[in-house]
Amino acid sequence: MATNLVEVRRELSLANRIVANEGIIDAFGHVSMRHPDNPNRYLLSRSRAPELVAPEDFIEYDLESQPIREPGASQYSERVIHGEIYKARPEVNSVCHHHCPAFMPLLATGTDYVPVFHLGAVGGIKPPFWDQHDEFGDTNMLVCKPEEGASLARALGSNWMVLMKRHGVTVVGTSVKDCVFRCVYSARNAEYQVRALTIGDRIASLSSGETQMAGNIVVQTTGLTRSWEYWSMRVAKAGGAVPAAAKSAKPARAPAAKATKKKKSAARRK
Numbered sequence: 057m058a059t060n061l062v063e064v065r066r067e068l069s070l071a072n073r074i075v076a077n078e079g080i081i082d083a084f085g086h087v088s089m090r091h092p093d094n095p096n097r098y099l100l101s102r103s104r105a106p107e108l109v110a111p112e113d114f115i116e117y118d119l120e121s122q123p124i125r126e127p128g129a130s131q132y133s134e135r136v137i138h139g140e141i142y143k144a145r146p147e148v149n150s151v152c153h154h155h156c157p158a159f160m161p162l163l164a165t166g167t168d169y170v171p172v173f174h175l176g177a178v179g180g181i182k183p184p185f186w187d188q189h190d191e192f193g194d195t196n197m198l199v200c201k202p203e204e205g206a207s208l209a210r211a212l213g214s215n216w217m218v219l220m221k222r223h224g225v226t227v228v229g230t231s232v233k234d235c236v237f238r239c240v241y242s243a244r245n246a247e248y249q250v251r252a253l254t255i256g257d258r259i260a261s262l263s264s265g266e267t268q269m270a271g272n273i274v275v276q277t278t279g280l281t282r283s284w285e286y287w288s289m290r291v292a293k294a295g296g297a298v299p300a301a302a303k304s305a306k307p308a309r310a311p312a313a314k315a316t317k318k319k320k321s322a323a324r325r326k
């Protein structure tokens with residue numbers, strides 16, 4: 057049976073709003089998901105701030121990051137990050153690229169990320185660094201060319217996260233919720249790690265065994281469901297709840313007008 061794409065788009069829209077509301081992304085950054093019915097495609101919003109992403113904003117792409125249909129809207133320039141990772145990692149079903157402030161001190165100094173508390177294990181222990189300059193020399197620092205995305209995907213390897221020097225972070229997950237969980241808690245960890253470095257030069261990190269075991273928290277407990285409910289509530293409290301699902305949500309050609317209409321009718325229902 058085909059997946060309910062209306063619900064899928066709603067969940068991905070909420071994921072974008074959650075990572076924005078939790079301070080991981082601002083006007084830039086994006087969360088995508090592999091198409092649930094076709095592993096050779098993925099869904100990513102048209103180019104707009106993640107906090108505003110609505111279910112009808114998603115564009116369907118092939119793994120070369122070409123839109124399946126003419127989207128009639130501007131697109132994210134760094135979408136090859138998503139396409140190239142989906143190509144390289146069949147078990148990955150969601151990707152988030154961000155420039156979270158908590159990571160910037162690590163990215164500017166090339167300091168390894170290490171888990172300093174149990175939930176920080178979701179980022180792994182010493183995830184790899186990637187520097188666009190190493191392979192491509194001077195660029196505008198955006199990952200826009202397929203070969204740049206492929207290089208990043210190679211650096212990611214089998215990890216959950218790759219740190220992009222002087223740029224940002226790319227996180228992957230087995231599902232949208234898993235990816236969001238890894239984004240939020242790796243960012244918390246980065247924040248604690250950097251703060252800890254300001255008061256002491258020795259950091260007590262988790263051992264690799266502890267990282268492995270604590271990293272399984274996501275898949276083996278109800279933590280993911282509990283966190284998703286909590287983050288969703290915080291988005292709603294902030295006034296950013298995703299508009300109720302429409303009967304048929306297609307990638308919109310003039311999404312701004314439709315989104316406004318829907319918000320109004322959702323407000324009337326309250």
Ligand SMILES: [Zn+2]
Nearest residue numbers: 134153223224
């Ligand atoms: Zn970026």
